[in-house]
Amino acid sequence: DIVLTQSPGTLSLSPGERATLSCRASQSVSSTSLVWYQQKAGQAPRLLIYGIFSRATGTPDRFSGSGSGTDFTLTINNVEPEDFAVYYCQQCSDSQWTFGQGTKVEIK
Amino acid sequence: ELQLVQSGPEVKKPGESLRISCKGSGYSFTSYWITWVRQMPGKGLEWMGRIGRSDSYTTYSPSFQGHVSMSTDKSSSTAYLQWSSLRASDTAMYYCARHVEDAYYGMDVWGQGTTVTVSS
Numbered sequence: 001d002i003v004l005t006q007s008p009g010t011l012s013l014s015p016g017e018r019a020t021l022s023c024r025a026s027q028s029v030s031s032t033s034l035v036w037y038q039q040k041a042g043q044a045p046r047l048l049i050y051g052i053f054s055r056a057t058g059t060p061d062r063f064s065g066s067g068s069g070t071d072f073t074l075t076i077n078n079v080e081p082e083d084f085a086v087y088y089c090q091q092c093s094d095s096q097w098t099f100g101q102g103t104k105v106e107i108k
Numbered sequence: 109e110l111q112l113v114q115s116g117p118e119v120k121k122p123g124e125s126l127r128i129s130c131k132g133s134g135y136s137f138t139s140y141w142i143t144w145v146r147q148m149p150g151k152g153l154e155w156m157g158r159i160g161r162s163d164s165y166t167t168y169s170p171s172f173q174g175h176v177s178m179s180t181d182k183s184s185s186t187a188y189l190q191w192s193s194l195r196a197s198d199t200a201m202y203y204c205a206r207h208v209e210d211a212y213y214g215m216d217v218w219g220q221g222t223t224v225t226v227s228s
Contacts, residue, residue: 001170044220047215050212050214051214
């Protein structure tokens with residue numbers, strides 16, 4: 001199975017700063033099968049980015065995804081108060097899907 | 109309204125059986141797959157498996173294979189997750205989410221979650 005390792009575990013930021021979240025895969029993720037989700041406390045996850053780069057409906061353009069192969073990044077420009085949450089990457093590259101362990105973005 | 113509505117919280121004893129549900133509305137249920145995701149208290153998301161246009165189109169994570177079973181009832185647009193013998197370690201929040209067969213598009217609609225508590 002493909003193991004996804006997210007870093008850092010926690011990111012402490014002030015509103016207006018840029019957040020850079022990393023997701024590294026144990027083997028190459030084929031095609032564009034890398035997705036990002038946002039989960040706020042007490043809520044179900046929400047689809048943020050699919051196909052590495054594409055923003056889901058309702059995702060603000062301050063969120064962007066990039067990467068290929070084994071290294072992927074979620075960037076949040078000008079972090080807003082509502083962006084403080086946990087972010088998970090997920091691969092759908094082979095028959096066994098997996099999630100990363102999550103990165104918590106917290107207010108500094 | 110496009111949504112997945114899950115059944116309510118459950119409190120069970122070890123060894124008991126359980127079936128939780130996930131009912132889709134506002135879309136063509138048969139055109140989408142359903143994935144189940146576990147989230148243990150204070151922990152991250154774990155992919156349990158997915159079920160497609162028929163119960164034969166089912167893939168389980170090795171971590172859950174043999175311990176849970178997934179099924180659907182197309183006539184009621186409902187997906188089910190079932191245990192025959194619960195363990196204390198099954199205590200968690202369980203989410204269902206829909207996606208098309210091409211995983212590229214991700215899981216775009218999620219249920220609100222079902223809390224399962226297993227305790228003697």
